[in-house]
Amino acid sequence: MDRIAAIDGLRGLAVLAVVWYHLSPTSLPGGFSGVDVFLVVSGFVVSASVCRHGLVEGWVWAFFARRVRRLLPALVVCLIATGVACMLWVPEAWLSDRNHKTGRMAFYGASNWLMASRGDDYFSPSNDFNPYVHTWSLGLEEQFYLLFPFAIAGWLKGGEWRTVSFLICSGMLVTSLAFGLLPTSDDFRVAFHLVPARAWEFLTGVVTWQILQKGRPAQSKKALLVLGTSGLIGVLYSLGSASPQQFPVPGAIPAVLGTGCLLFSLAHHERTRLSSLLSWLPLASAGRMSYSLYLWHWPVFVLFRWTVGLDGPMQRVAALVVASGVAYASWRYIESHGLRATREWRPSFVVGSGIATMVVGAVLLDAIHHQTGRWSRSTVMRHAEDWFPKTKPGSYLTCGRVDRANAEVGSGWVKTISRKGCPSVSKAPRVFAIGDSHALALGPMYAAYVATTGAPVFLYNNGGCPVLSLQLERESSEHCKRSFQAARKHMMAALQPGDVVFLPSLRLERRVDQWGGSVAPRHAIPSGLAEARNILGELRTVGAHVVVLAPNLLLNVPLFRCADGWTQWQAVCRPGHLVERAEFEARRRPVMLALADLAKEPDVRLFDPLPILCPEDEVVCSGYRGGRPLFFDADHLSAYGSELLFPAFMDLVVSRPWKDVGGD
The missing domain is CATH 3.40.50 (Rossmann fold)
Structure with a gap:
């Protein structure tokens, strides 16, 4: 599947909602559910990517290598830069005592485990002062990628194996959805942050792709427009009114189901009014750099909150400008360059280099943190x-x-x-x-x-x-x-x-x-x-x-x-x-x-x-x-x-x- 501009626009809508929520949660109370849109899109896109490359020798290594090239360079630079900024301006206190550990765990794609095990959930006020807290969703994504090849392998074999793969993915989806219904407050943290209760969102994207590939029956543009419009309404409803206490189930269902409908509609026909709307250049541009914007906006906002504040309109505009500028630079010179520079590397070498980079990055972050007393600009x-x-x-x-x-x-x-x-x-x-x-x-x-x-x-x-x-x-x-x-x-x-x-x-x-x-x-x-x-x-x-x-x-x-x-x-x-x-x-x-x-x-x-x-x-x-x-x-x-x-x-x-x- 070639790149679809409307899907970039959907990504752009999701990331802008998350950014808006982090700037002003009361004005867009469900903006955090933009992450759920990302998860569905991720499942859909990686399915398309794997199927495009086909069942060739070493395809699993190739899949992991593509994920490493896509995610790791910008993530490592962001985490190290955030560590340096924290060393300079964030004093050690109860309010910041989990920050460094969260950053270190983020190198290994495991910050969501830390958040699931501690007393505060994602919506706790103390997390507003942790510049690494947003990496929980990246950890969720990376952990799902470890399971994904087993779910999609049968599909790549073709024939009856595709039915087996579809049934496996659908069964995993239903099981994960049920796990998300855990009732207690402790289980809320587990369900919100960990793969067992979130995998159904990725798998919705995977299953949507599988249904799409089982055959493209003649569909009228009108029917697809109705389906896609209904999906967009579900996404917008979730962004505007989702309640944290209902997540991930049933709160995420409108966003997830709506995203699945949108993807099905957009992939069928790229020339509808809906696809034109989502292909709007500013929205699609935000979608193309959505990963870098998601990575960088939260550390910038948190550092503003620690220093000059993030309370007034001028401070929020300044933070948004800084975050957008840094995100653009990251997308242009790190994310895109990393994809091009490592394209000819052997997949196994890319994966090995990625693991080594994670370890070295975590050690470097520790070294930076230990210099806080020496280099900090904070009076404290x-x-x-x-x-x-x-x-x-x-x-x-x-x-x-x-x-x-x-x-x-x-x-x-x-x-x-x-x-x-x-x-x-x-x-x-x-x-x-x-x-x-x-x-x-x-x-x-x-x-x-x-x-x-x-x-x-x-x-x-x-x-x-x-x-x-x-x-x-x-x-x-x-x-x-x-x-x-x-x-x-x-x-x-x-x-x-x-x-x-x-x-x-x-x-x-x-x-x-x-x-x-x-x-x-x-x-x-x-x-x-x-x-x-x-x-x-x-x-x-x-x-x-x-x-x-x-x-x-x-x-x-x-x-x-x-x-x-x-x-x-x-x-x-x-x-x-x-x-x-x-x-x-x-x-x-x-x-x-x-x-x-x-x-x-x-x-x-x-x-x-x-x-x-x-x-x-x-x-x-x-x-x-x-x-x-x-x-x-x-x-x-x-x-x-x-x-x-x-x-x-x-x-x-x-x-x-x-x-x-x-x-x-």
């Missing part, structure tokens, strides 16, 4: 010692070293931070810290305590699950209950009289999350006081003392995303890092009153960081002090902020004697 990375709350002892260590060891506790872990190599024996109390991610953010304070006193700190990983938050709805998930019960059991078995249990957690609703989603400030209504008293009473039965962290300052911006001059263009950074002290005091007052009531219990103390981070004579609180960050994002302390709390923490735990009276 260039002053990492102020920003990242690692468990480093700083200048407090006078002998030996601070050691860290992890042990599993249920589905989580406990980190033991201890001092080694010092002759003196500590008389300071051991500290058991348990809470949500705000407990982990105080690493420098724990390390300073260990380095100074020699007493160990046991830090429980209970991320995402606060302890004693006084808001039961934030602790009521089954995951949080299991996590806390496992840590609680382990801690109670280890506690001795005189030990200190430290309870740091987020006790107010944050103002803004790391990806920029804002939350309307509201006064917290304390609840769960009875449960809190039960926990405190249980700890006191073993003779433990308790320190509860009071609600800390909450900023209006995630500070690490707003630390550089170019980030001031971002909408998330516009509120600034200043907070009215009186407004915050009023907001946290109900929780403070409840905690003060709990602190009347014997051996319970309240540790308030606010006067340290924002002295009482300051009317406006800042996210910085002397140009150094107090916070990493909008609510987790930075390394510098954590270190500032150490003297007060030391005084509260060690310097002042514990008495059997409350209200400290």
Whole structure:
């Protein structure tokens, strides 16, 4: 089959829908289903390509070689260039912690496996900051290509084997379609990202080609126009209204079935009004460079989101212009040149070279990533010692070293931070810290305590699950209950009289999350006081003392995303890092009153960081002090902020004697 301009136009429609969705998802809510159109077209086109070359010796190697030449050069250049850009401008953070691994897996065509196995799905806000996340569909395609020769081999033999091949492909299609109906949330990620639940989309293209080749019965142009128009309506309907929760089945059915009808119609007659519409030069041109445009637009958009933002019309237009320019260059000088330059190479050599290139590319990406601290232009990375709350002892260590060891506790872990190599024996109390991610953010304070006193700190990983938050709805998930019960059991078995249990957690609703989603400030209504008293009473039965962290300052911006001059263009950074002290005091007052009531219990103390981070004579609180960050994002302390709390923490735990009276 010769190249059909209308099919290029269909590709162009699909890629432009995906680009539009990634720029403005609310204005084209189903634009992501352009990927489903691509998958069907891919199955159709590779079937035509294999059948055109015929059943010759080494045809499988030849097929793989054509796929390598078509996909790999532009992909490798894109991944390496994206890695360099991330090294320069993207700081390391929770929001970017999966980026590098996703990029490395993309070299092997396996980033979709990573996305299927982790907690976030394709539509998670955190994925908006991962420049490699779009490679999941390329991995899906590459994995299907490994299976494709087995499905099409019978067809190439001709005769009755074609019926066998058709039945095999149809059976695989139905089986895959059924697999896509998996119901649970975990299975949604699997079904969305992996071949078993997506193969039916490729196979729709394959089966459409087979039906077309079984014979071309006389079809009226009118009937084909009706079929093709119905298919186009199905595709447009999906692009305009598809719901992510229904994918891949039944949500993708209109786009997939519509694409199959369109392909059947376009391949029958190339001179219809419909084919003329889809052959429109701008649309067909976008289709010819659709692979490069798909490859490059997402990393460009994500890098805009990390730097100058992607919120306003000017930023979106600029991002679109940059993405289009880079995609054109990729198509003209990498994708097309790679096809021409390797055309005379032996297929086995092309495949071997492709595998070697993938391995070398992944190693090179690792090397680039490891240079982030050295070459990054990000303020966060260039002053990492102020920003990242690692468990480093700083200048407090006078002998030996601070050691860290992890042990599993249920589905989580406990980190033991201890001092080694010092002759003196500590008389300071051991500290058991348990809470949500705000407990982990105080690493420098724990390390300073260990380095100074020699007493160990046991830090429980209970991320995402606060302890004693006084808001039961934030602790009521089954995951949080299991996590806390496992840590609680382990801690109670280890506690001795005189030990200190430290309870740091987020006790107010944050103002803004790391990806920029804002939350309307509201006064917290304390609840769960009875449960809190039960926990405190249980700890006191073993003779433990308790320190509860009071609600800390909450900023209006995630500070690490707003630390550089170019980030001031971002909408998330516009509120600034200043907070009215009186407004915050009023907001946290109900929780403070409840905690003060709990602190009347014997051996319970309240540790308030606010006067340290924002002295009482300051009317406006800042996210910085002397140009150094107090916070990493909008609510987790930075390394510098954590270190500032150490003297007060030391005084509260060690310097002042514990008495059997409350209200400290």
